[in-house]
Amino acid sequence: MTDAIRQAIVSEQLQVGERLPPVRELGWQLKVTPGTVARAYTKLTDEGLLKAAVGRGTFVAEPKAMPQHRPIEIGARPTKVPDRIELLSPLLPDVGQEALIRNCYARMAQMPNDNLIRYPSQATEAGARIAIADWLQGVQLGRFDPEDIVLAHGGQNAIMMILQIVLKDPNPMIFAEDLSYAGFRHAARLLRAGVVGLKCDSEGVMPEELEAACQKYGPQIFCTSPEVHNPTTGHTGLTRRRELAEVARKYGCAVLEDDCYHMQGSGLPTYRQLLPDLGWYVSSLSKSLTPSLRVGFALAPQGKAQTLRRTAQFNHFGLAITITDLTEMVLQSPDLPQIRAAIVERVNSYVRIAVNVLGRYDLKWRDDVPFLWLKLPRGWRASNFCRAAEKQGIRLRSADDFALLDGRAPHAVRITVNGQIPLEAFERAMYALERLLSNPPDLIEV
Numbered sequence: 001m002t003d004a005i006r007q008a009i010v011s012e013q014l015q016v017g018e019r020l021p022p023v024r025e026l027g028w029q030l031k032v033t034p035g036t037v038a039r040a041y042t043k044l045t046d047e048g049l050l051k052a053a054v055g056r057g058t059f060v061a062e063p064k065a066m067p068q069h070r071p072i073e074i075g076a077r078p079t080k081v082p083d084r085i086e087l088l089s090p091l092l093p094d095v096g097q098e099a100l101i102r103n104c105y106a107r108m109a110q111m112p113n114d115n116l117i118r119y120p121s122q123a124t125e126a127g128a129r130i131a132i133a134d135w136l137q138g139v140q141l142g143r144f145d146p147e148d149i150v151l152a153h154g155g156q157n158a159i160m161m162i163l164q165i166v167l168k169d170p171n172p173m174i175f176a177e178d179l180s181y182a183g184f185r186h187a188a189r190l191l192r193a194g195v196v197g198l199k200c201d202s203e204g205v206m207p208e209e210l211e212a213a214c215q216k217y218g219p220q221i222f223c224t225s226p227e228v229h230n231p232t233t234g235h236t237g238l239t240r241r242r243e244l245a246e247v248a249r250k251y252g253c254a255v256l257e258d259d260c261y262h263m264q265g266s267g268l269p270t271y272r273q274l275l276p277d278l279g280w281y282v283s284s285l286s287k288s289l290t291p292s293l294r295v296g297f298a299l300a301p302q303g304k305a306q307t308l309r310r311t312a313q314f315n316h317f318g319l320a321i322t323i324t325d326l327t328e329m330v331l332q333s334p335d336l337p338q339i340r341a342a343i344v345e346r347v348n349s350y351v352r353i354a355v356n357v358l359g360r361y362d363l364k365w366r367d368d369v370p371f372l373w374l375k376l377p378r379g380w381r382a383s384n385f386c387r388a389a390e391k392q393g394i395r396l397r398s399a400d401d402f403a404l405l406d407g408r409a410p411h412a413v414r415i416t417v418n419g420q421i422p423l424e425a426f427e428r429a430m431y432a433l434e435r436l437l438s439n440p441p442d443l444i445e446v
Helices: 003-009 023-030 034-046 099-108 122-135 155-166 182-190 207-217 240-253 305-316 321-331 336-358 380-392 423-438
Strands: 050-053 058-060 151-154 173-177 194-198 221-224 254-258 279-284 298-300 362-364 369-374 412-416
Touching: 003 034, 023 034, 034 050, 034 279, 050 369, 099 321, 099 336, 122 151, 122 321, 151 155, 151 305, 155 182, 155 221, 155 254, 155 279, 155 298, 182 194, 194 207, 207 240, 221 240, 221 305, 240 254, 298 305, 336 362, 336 369, 336 423, 380 412, 380 423
Parallel strands: 173 194, 173 221, 221 254, 254 279
Antiparallel strands: 050 058, 151 298, 279 298, 362 369, 369 412
8 A cells, every 4th residue: 555655656646735535435445444544545645745734634744855976076086105006906096986975875864765674576576677778878789678687796797697597518618718707717616617718819719629629529619818818918809700600500509708897898789789699798887987886787699688687686686786786876876987988997097007118118008998918028927027016016817817727818917997096006017017028037936
């Protein structure tokens, strides 16, 4: 009854100032006890939707003034210099995200919410899915509706769910770039699947490599990051995407596209668009807005959305309602476009510093990508270089962290943007790395 009256007020079937029937009269009409009606009136009065006038009855109240959106100052926040410079994983600068999230929490605290003691459901996630669909505008995903978006506890959780669906072979295998995101390997290990590393050139996996793997192991799943290859910053162009899609179509090989580093995108079609019946898509807010929310999302191929929804339900019964409400509000904020642009601009300022200092070495980088790939000069091994950098108070990730257990890693390191330290401190760290590069050790460990 409470929900029915609330909906009638929201839909304006009941107008402001309209008098509701007396408790006994409405109970008689609906064949419920007067106590049930009284409890509904009391609850809606507490919410501010109704007001009771002694001796006169119960009326639809004037809408409460909703908490107003507070202007947010967009721009880099003060940062501090830590004892140790962490360049292991990208750390986004705060250009207004923290204030935006705090404001949204404050507004949520003042809004009526009848879902706070209920389980999450498709209905409670609906607003977040619509907001994420808007966030994905411009990504060439093929046909989908907001209800096709399945929410997850970060991109890695979304990857795990997809692999649980696709890996059905008695000896399941995952195909991936020979240097790739370690999460693919971790997921394979948890699911007792093997990993086949595929050789790459500057545009990613070579089509003949994928074909050879499909011939040897049968149709499996190819995990790839065509927009931003992690760790090399590479990018797969349209011609190569179409060639790989043709191989996947020929052998019935699923393709899982990890687009978690999506900031602005190239506008090229995703594998979900190129392969409507085989392409899976994963992204999150972690690398482009904030990792604190742990919100990831996935899209299944055409006709498999229900399978992905069911898998999410069996995995975790939905994201917390407070998180999906917060995600919806954050993504619908009028400040978000400015914040996204400011994040990209700030990240690029760190990248430019690294390029200016280390540019004479074999350095791969791209605008809007919060990491760089440095091939070490002769005289350095990746493990030695990382240890030497750590003695200088700088922590890097070696190429070994992205290679398969039985694969060969180049002598290279990934340098990430740490937007939570001052630009000056980041620049000093780059000069410290440059001094190391210029002075390789006399003896190389073997």
